[in-house]
């Protein structure tokens with residue numbers, strides 16, 4: 043495989059070993075292709091150390107306590123504060139203490155060759171790797187290079203922001219202490235999940251939302267129910283305001299945030315949860331006639347538009363910034379790379395084919411792990427109407443289901459199903475309420491499977507579970 047230390051030829055070179063790069067490598071190795079994997083930080087990527095894993099480890103005790111407080115006979119036992127030190131220690135375990143030995147061993151176990159260093163394209167099918175010690179490797183790919191370099195947090199360029207040392211999602215998921223006061227700018231998924239964690243751990247959280255409410259990409263009731271609960275928990279949610287400058291007084295002093303309405307807020311830390319940018323600025327894209335710093339546009343097999351060897355998989359292609367969706371793309375791209383390399387059979391790139399990431403357009407599931415949880419798959423009503431579908435939204439109060447009442451006293455929640463009136467299939471579903479995260483996959487199966495409403499009528503939910511909401515939604519649709 044290697045003809046010299048610095049120069050090596052592989053069937054496939056994967057740049058970036060987050061969950062997505064790992065899965066591309068897993069698939070290409072399973073197909074018998076020699077594969078090099080290049081990682082500049084930690085194998086496992088953002089998800090393992092500063093995103094999904096630590097954030098969910100922080101959220102689990104918060105949400106479990108909130109649920110338990112609504113169960114008669116149990117609530118009195120869980121009125122005390124969370125043990126913040128134990129929660130943070132649990133988080134540290136789930137972030138593997140920011141060490142990647144286990145994941146490096148896994149990569150080696152699948153037979154991939156691992157290179158630690160910054161990967162850069164240097165031309166067609168050519169990648170250089172600059173190691174931490176300055177060493178240089180030049181890798182050539184016979185068939186494909188897969189860029190899986192993910193995304194990083196965006197911090198708006200406000201006066202004073204750099205000197206204020208703001209938190210991004212990295213600090214918000216890895217902080218060692220609970221700040222007394224935390225201002226969060228942005229009310230997307232990172233904003234609401236981190237507000238839920240840090241408010242419950244003892245910080246006083248203020249959210250600054252420039253728009254009308256939280257979770258603007260979901261159905262409006264999702265943001266409303268999450269905002270209601272966060273406010274009850276003690277958070278201060280301000281909508282229609284933007285930060286205009288940020289100033290930290292001295293190295294350890296508080297931060298003063300100026301708002302566009304003239305107000306000032308003093309805080310101990312400020313978190314910018316204001317979206318993501320692609321990690322493509324130092325990737326050598328200019329050597330293959332692509333623009334550094336841009337998201338990489340791909341076809342449904344995840345191959346970069348206009349190229350026959352370059353793939354972009356996961357966050358970096360901007361199709362759906364979610365680990366499970368990136369791993370799905372990795373399975374599709376890995377299969378496409380192998381099929382093209384082996385040239386044995388034509389690719390199935392038609393809608394829902396083995397080499398087409400069709401679900402990225404039609405059935406992307408997401409769970410927001412707040413109290414209450416918010417989960418959705420497929421289209422919202424607004425998105426379906428924008429796309430020109432003739433649809434009907436069917437709504438049901440989740441509290442009016444036997445299973446919900448048993449799950450929690452005073453259960454609050456809502457469900458919406460978007461039905462395509464021409465095809466009589468479900469285009470989208472949103473659930474908001476305690477304990478609904480695990481319900482989402484039933485909706486994903488219905489949407490991705492394009493299961494006709496007439497057949498869904500025969501999918502009987504067990505009594506008394508929260509899933510009975512399916513029956514109520516179908517009854518409401520059929521009148």
Ligand SMILES: Cc1cc2nc3c(=O)[nH]c(=O)nc-3n(C[C@H](O)[C@H](O)[C@H](O)COP(=O)(O)OP(=O)(O)OC[C@H]3O[C@@H](n4cnc5c(N)ncnc54)[C@H](O)[C@@H]3O)c2cc1C
Pocket residue numbers: 057058059060061062063080081082083084085086087088089090092093094095097098159160161162190191192193211215232321324325355356357358362363364365366367368
């Ligand atoms: C706070 C937070 C919580 C989240 N929670 C969830 C969740 O609960 N569920 C969910 O599905 N998604 C969640 N996400 C989104 C999820 O983290 C991303 O969708 C996922 O990490 C994308 O995987 P990836 O492999 O494409 O990129 P990444 O995980 O970003 O990995 C990319 C890897 O490439 C490496 N790299 C970059 N450039 C180079 C280079 N030039 N050379 C070599 N290596 C390079 C990076 O070091 C990194 O290790 C969350 C995100 C955040 C910020």
Ligand SMILES: NC(=O)c1ccc[n+]([C@@H]2O[C@H](COP(=O)([O-])OP(=O)(O)OC[C@H]3O[C@@H](n4cnc5c(N)ncnc54)[C@H](O)[C@@H]3O)[C@@H](O)[C@H]2O)c1
Pocket residue numbers: 198227228229230231232233235250251252253258284285315316317318363364408409410411
């Ligand atoms: N549970 C999960 O699945 C999960 C959890 C966390 C993150 N993620 C993923 O990570 C990605 C990043 O999350 P995110 O919350 O950072 O991004 P986001 O795009 O979901 O939300 C960012 C929010 O910040 C606002 N914003 C942007 N610039 C601003 C500014 N200058 N001032 C004020 N507000 C501003 C936007 O209007 C938007 O509402 C998302 O795509 C999400 O899917 C997923």
